[in-house]
Amino acid sequence: MSLSDAYMELLGIKVEAVGAGRAHLSAVVGPQHLNLHGSCHGGFLYSLADAAFALASNSHGVAAVALSTHMEYFKPAKAGDRLEAHATEENLGRRTATYRIEVRRGAERVALFTGTVFRKEAAGS
Template sequence: MQDAFMSTLGLEGEILGPGRARVWGIVRPEHLNLHGTAHGGFLYTLADAAFALASNSHGVRAVALSTHMEFLRPVQAGDQMEAIAEEIYRGTRMALYRVEVRRQGEAVAWFTGWVYRFA
């Protein structure tokens, strides 16, 4: 499952179950910043895409209210990346998600996000 923006970046995704999703892709040379490591925007998009899939997995439209991201380690061209999103809290109108961005199992970034649910 992917949207047009994910496709442009070479990302693919799947819903793992209610409130859970996974997005993956390989860091390409065009994803690098001026330091030669993966651009923060690429890693953010990877996490945000998993967040979107997980938060919309209940069949109720959900849109982001706020997000936060912590970058832990640099990522290089050719690295295989994945983002695993997990629902932490779901109320009637709001829900909270945590996303771990990984390079072959090693955490490289953490993302959290709140959504508004059109229930």
């Protein structure tokens, strides 16, 4: 099964690795990802994190849909920057689960995303 989807392809987001409760994605900021100030658009940074969130939260074989997310922006990113999103599991419950996604440029943390999903088909439910 492909792990990528049409939206990730539109944005140039690559899957580096996916495991149980984890995902690692990357993208290079291009001119098409910029806002009027010439910086990387916040929606692009979020989309990169959100794609990692989707892969990590759906990695257990139970369909998971996003309920609530938040994003803290630490540093601007610019054209040419190579960004990585690293998703890890904060909590895995029967019906809900929470993930942390760091958006990094090298060793530097550019943004922090936290997201909670509803798990639709938990075994025995």
